[in-house]
Amino acid sequence: MKKHIVTLPGDGIGPEIMKSAEALLKAVGEKFNHEFTAVTKDIGGVAIDKYNDPLPKETIEACESADAILLGAVGGPKWADSKARPEQGLLKIRKHFNLFANLRPVTIFDSLEASSPLKQNIVHGSDLMIVRELTGGLYFGQPSERRDGGRSVVDTLTYTHDEIERIVRTAFDTAMTRRKHLTSVDKANVLESSRMWREIVNTVSKEYPEVTVEHELVDAAAMKLITNPAYFDVIVTENLFGDILSDEASVITGSLGVLPSASLSETGLGLFEPIHGSAPDIAGENKANPIGMMLSVGMMLKYSFNLHEESAAIEKAVNQVLSEGFKTADLKIDGAATLSTTEMTEKIISCL
Ligand code: NAD
8 A cells, every 4th residue: 555644743742753653654564565655844833933834835735635644743832922823733734624523542551550540440441432523613613702892702602414413423433443332422401502413413323223322411421431431432522522521531541642643534634643742841852752653653544544454553562562561751650661762662663
């Protein structure tokens, strides 16, 4: 298979972990006989420095002719007071490519269970996927403004039927590749938008008789995520609820550094990135954990290129390295040897 990828290293530790992604792609290409080509472009703070624009035209054009996009991270104190913000680059690229489906897997590696803020018996066996609607709802609805000279305010939660249906279908398709258990999260006891969401989930569910579907109110789901995370398989929810629940779910793993994500469009173009930020406090020190970035490569192979065996091989290699007693500085694993970014990358690649 031949595929072309745009890499957007961004800021802080972004360039360091992107090197890990590139080395991994090269190794997967050689092992499984694929040709991956890549071109590097700017986004975020580094793009503001060069172009005075967090998402320059050149970057958009390169992404338009790519099969997938890999992103490191953006932001940092250097741009705290600049007019253009690095994070605008992220919002713009999601909007430009209509990346409506955000997939956030939350897997607890056995060797990391003790790092979770939850008790080990509660977190044990947790392996869930949050499917969040990313381009609609309260974050984009208009009007969104102050009124009456600042004495009142309005935000608008709006969705079309099609916007809800496409994210719900993505979630059912995802559930079909997993344990076939879908929890749709809403606030149907209060919000009309949630009642419409529920109706659409029920209608689409008729096409997926193998998937067990349930509806959960967002407040109840937030509690269950910390009292019984292993209960969940796939969660589907709208933008605001998904934003909050996916961050809540990610902290139970005990390390931001190991979690990947995918943002998918209807055309099949996807953007893959670790969930953490640019970690300016450790940038340039060869200390960053490359696992979230490397698992993002795994998600790209699976979701954009349909390369399931290759993706599973990456997950297996990561698991093996952690369980053999190796870690990066951010992870707490008793007795494990601490590796640098480059050493961890080589170790994972050697286990492929
Ligand atoms: P952060 O995720 O960058 O860092 C939080 C803490 O986790 C830091 O102590 C950091 O050292 C550590 N950490 C994060 N990733 C790590 C890794 N791979 N390996 C080892 N340690 C890691 O969050 P923050 O400090 O709140 O934000 C820093 C900058 O990143 C800000 O400018 C923020 O806006 C930006 N940010 C960007 C994204 C993104 O690009 N998607 C996401 C979140 C934050």
